[in-house]
Amino acid sequence: MTRTSSPTDTIRVAVSTVIFSLRRDESGRLAVVLPLVRRTRDPHDGLWALPGGWLDAAENLEAAASRTLAETTGLAPSYLEQLYAFGDVGRAPGRVVSIVYWALLREGAQLPEDAHNVRWFDAAHLPALAFDHNHIVDYALWRLRNKVGYSRIAHGLLPELFTLSDLREVYEAILERDLDPANFRRQVENSATLIPTDAFRTGSHRPARLYRYNHDVELADRGPLPPDPDRDGGAASAPSALAEEVTI
Amino acid sequence: MTRTSSPTDTIRVAVSTVIFSLRRDESGRLAVVLPLVRRTRDPHDGLWALPGGWLDAAENLEAAASRTLAETTGLAPSYLEQLYAFGDVGRAPGRVVSIVYWALLREGAQLPEDAHNVRWFDAAHLPALAFDHNHIVDYALWRLRNKVGYSRIAHGLLPELFTLSDLREVYEAILERDLDPANFRRQVENSATLIPTDAFRTGSHRPARLYRYNHDVELADRGPLPPDPDRDGGAASAPSALAEEVTI
DNA sequence: ACAAAAGTGTTGCGCATACACCCATGG
DNA sequence: CCATGGGTGTATGCGCAACACTTTTGT
Numbered sequence: 303m304t305r306t307s308s309p310t311d312t313i314r315v316a317v318s319t320v321i322f323s324l325r326r327d328e329s330g331r332l333a334v335v336l337p338l339v340r341r342t343r344d345p346h347d348g349l350w351a352l353p354g355g356w357l358d359a360a361e362n363l364e365a366a367a368s369r370t371l372a373e374t375t376g377l378a379p380s381y382l383e384q385l386y387a388f389g390d391v392g393r394a395p396g397r398v399v400s401i402v403y404w405a406l407l408r409e410g411a412q413l414p415e416d417a418h419n420v421r422w423f424d425a426a427h428l429p430a431l432a433f434d435h436n437h438i439v440d441y442a443l444w445r446l447r448n449k450v451g452y453s454r455i456a457h458g459l460l461p462e463l464f465t466l467s468d469l470r471e472v473y474e475a476i477l478e479r480d481l482d483p484a485n486f487r488r489q490v491e492n493s494a495t496l497i498p499t500d501a502f503r504t505g506s507h508r509p510a511r512l513y514r515y516n517h518d519v520e521l522a523d524r525g526p527l528p529p530d531p532d533r534d535g536g537a538a539s540a541p542s543a544l545a546e547e548v549t550i
Numbered sequence: 551m552t553r554t555s556s557p558t559d560t561i562r563v564a565v566s567t568v569i570f571s572l573r574r575d576e577s578g579r580l581a582v583v584l585p586l587v588r589r590t591r592d593p594h595d596g597l598w599a600l601p602g603g604w605l606d607a608a609e610n611l612e613a614a615a616s617r618t619l620a621e622t623t624g625l626a627p628s629y630l631e632q633l634y635a636f637g638d639v640g641r642a643p644g645r646v647v648s649i650v651y652w653a654l655l656r657e658g659a660q661l662p663e664d665a666h667n668v669r670w671f672d673a674a675h676l677p678a679l680a681f682d683h684n685h686i687v688d689y690a691l692w693r694l695r696n697k698v699g700y701s702r703i704a705h706g707l708l709p710e711l712f713t714l715s716d717l718r719e720v721y722e723a724i725l726e727r728d729l730d731p732a733n734f735r736r737q738v739e740n741s742a743t744l745i746p747t748d749a750f751r752t753g754s755h756r757p758a759r760l761y762r763y764n765h766d767v768e769l770a771d772r773g774p775l776p777p778d779p780d781r782d783g784g785a786a787s788a789p790s791a792l793a794e795e796v797t798i
Numbered sequence: 799a800c801a802a803a804a805g806t807g808t809t810g811c812g813c814a815t816a817c818a819c820c821c822a823t824g825g
Numbered sequence: 826c827c828a829t830g831g832g833t834g835t836a837t838g839c840g841c842a843a844c845a846c847t848t849t850t851g852t
Binding site: 713714715731732735736754755756757758759 | 828829830831832833834
């Protein structure tokens with residue numbers, strides 16, 4: 303039954319965000335990267351950590367994540383979703399429950415110049431992070447890889463216009479394996495989530511058609527969950543209002 | 551950057567749990583049911599609500615959910631997983647962040663006799679609940695239906711031994727549609743998640759073989775996530791330590 | 799002309815659905 | 826012996842992976 307004891311004595315609520323973007327490494331391949339913040343006080347002084355902060359009493363969870371994100375990168379995310387609530391007793395001194403979000407930024411995001419305590423890290427080669435943050439990033443990466451398989455979040459990492467090769471490269475970077483260009487083309491074409499434009503990208507070999515993301519599809523997929531409670535719902539797309547996602 | 555302002559002024563942390571089980575209705579069909587608790591104080595005095603309570607400062611999140619569950623039903627769950635953290639400013643008076651879990655109980659669970667403020671409800675026909683709890687139950691149901699498609703949680707609703715028809719009925723109750731018995735049989739047989747026993751259930755027509763759940767498969771599926779950080783991981787099974795699931 | 803990426807065609811396999819059919823037991 | 830659920834066999838269709846092939850550009 304509902305407990306009647308006094309409310310949470312000294313439990314603090316924090317919000318952190320795993321922010322993913324893409325960067326082209328020396329060898330020219332895309333890699334998943336994320337910005338981390340160097341801690342300047344104990345505990346874990348000097349270690350790198352996920353951007354985050356205390357939840358303000360007048361601030362929604364997602365708003366706190368957005369704020370965090372803006373403070374760290376100066377940018378708005380193309381995708382934002384709650385990841386998990388971490389609250390084990392021993393994970394930080396003095397009982398902290400962290401609501402963790404994960405986000406996508408379009409390729410080529412720059413950090414503000416004054417931010418010298420913030421740096422991009424290759425998601426595949428992270429140092430030891432503060433708290434349980436390695437664990438959290440691993441989970442976020444797992445979620446990203448999973449979600450890329452049944453949704454179109456990959457578009458959240460690309461600019462407005464992109465070629466099919468661009469999109470395929472994003473999938474390859476996330477899934478860490480090569481995909482067949484021919485089959486990939488057919489899959490996305492059949493999914494009807496892309497709008498072909500009349501523009502082409504030239505400069506190397508045969509010009510490639512530029513595509514745009516079809517925002518209508520996403521809306522139709524999710525269905526109007528908040529107004530209409532019982533829906534047949536397509537496969538594995540999360541209900542919008544509950545998952546509190548930012549539209550791509 | 552990490553905020554330096556003072557920690558959460560008056561934010562309280564609650565833990566609630568959506569507990570699913572199965573019950574055979576008048577017409578003999580299985581239906582998904584969940585226990586709700588009648589509120590005996592404001593806000594929403596008299597309305598039915600999810601079982602839950604305040605998080606204790608020395609208690610892990612999952613432990614709080616288990617406690618809630620035991621207090622409500624007197625039973626241990628066969629499955630327990632975090633659902634979502636709800637924390638909108640307006641959802642309850644005086645800023646409450648609710649970490650919501652969802653759980654499965656084996657069929658035929660009985661409520662303790664003294665619990666007259668607790669009742670089973672058909673998940674498909676809920677009254678108006680307190681707070682945003684209708685919303686939460688809808689989301690939990692969506693998650694249950696989804697997860698039943700790519701994992702073996704359905705077994706969490708059955709006793710140790712069961713027939714293939716039993717299992718199929720569970721799927722049909724959750725998915726709210728009939729399945730072909732022949733094809734269903736082949737699917738689960740090929741998945742190698744069931745161990746046939748030498749026992750049969752008699753009593754009506756041809757005896758049906760009893761099966762047992764193969765616990766090895768689940769373990770192999772999830773992989774040892776905590777010890778081994780990078781795993782190839784099968785499809786869409788959640789990493790165990792992070793999702794903090796109770797083994798079926 | 800030739801290299802390389804863009805884009806098309808074709809084939810085969812695996813798997814899910816549909817449904818016809820046999821088996822074993824209680825009444 | 827017959828109704829009913831347990832259990833097996835088989836055909837059809839779709840989606841996807843594999844890979845051969847054509848097209849169009851830059852150099």
